[in-house]
Amino acid sequence: MEQNASPVAADEKKPKKPWFKKWWVWVIAGVLVIGGVNAATGGSDSPPDKPAAEEAPAPEAVETEPAEEPAPPEPEKPAEPEVSAEFKSALKKAQMYSDTMHMSKAGLFEQLTSEYGEKFSAEAAQYGVDNVDADWNANALEKARMYQDTMAMSPEAVREQLTSDFGEKFTQEEADWAIANL
Numbered sequence: 001m002e003q004n005a006s007p008v009a010a011d012e013k014k015p016k017k018p019w020f021k022k023w024w025v026w027v028i029a030g031v032l033v034i035g036g037v038n039a040a041t042g043g044s045d046s047p048p049d050k051p052a053a054e055e056a057p058a059p060e061a062v063e064t065e066p067a068e069e070p071a072p073p074e075p076e077k078p079a080e081p082e083v084s085a086e087f088k089s090a091l092k093k094a095q096m097y098s099d100t101m102h103m104s105k106a107g108l109f110e111q112l113t114s115e116y117g118e119k120f121s122a123e124a125a126q127y128g129v130d131n132v133d134a135d136w137n138a139n140a141l142e143k144a145r146m147y148q149d150t151m152a153m154s155p156e157a158v159r160e161q162l163t164s165d166f167g168e169k170f171t172q173e174e175a176d177w178a179i180a181n182l
Helices: 007-013 021-038 085-101 105-113 124-133 138-151 155-163 170-178
Strands: none
Touching: 085 105, 085 124, 105 124, 138 155, 138 170, 155 170
16 A cells, blocks of 8 residues: 655645634734724823922022011812712813804803703703803804804894804803904
8 A cells, every 4th residue: 555645745735724813813913902992092091100300390599588477378278079070071061162162151051951962961061151261252253253254244143143042142242342353
């Protein structure tokens, strides 16, 4: 009996593994997935272990003069009450709408509480409106410019749109200021 098959010939007939069944493919895929998740979540939320020394301002040299009497310590401000996550979220949304859409106080409240908008509770929306860092006159002016530039509206039509209950809901004073500063 003659053996035609040699050990080398047997290896050549063995089917080659598909690329996705090789171990190194899965290692690379795992590293990419972990890196992608880390990038998407913004990395670690933990504070750095050591504060950087160069971030602290150097103390300035101050001439010493004899003080007549030390000033009494200022009374401590009462700590701000802890607010719920809903209130914090409403404030963030309020800031975003004020900064990007230049909404009025009433329009902002309606957007935050609307069933077609953000659906916040009235209390959370009011907290957001009361604590947002907004210049309502500047918001009215931005809206007025938008109406004048993109829709070629007259100043009176802009004023009406700014104060309308079906429009922007700015106060009459805010609308007057915006029209005067166009």
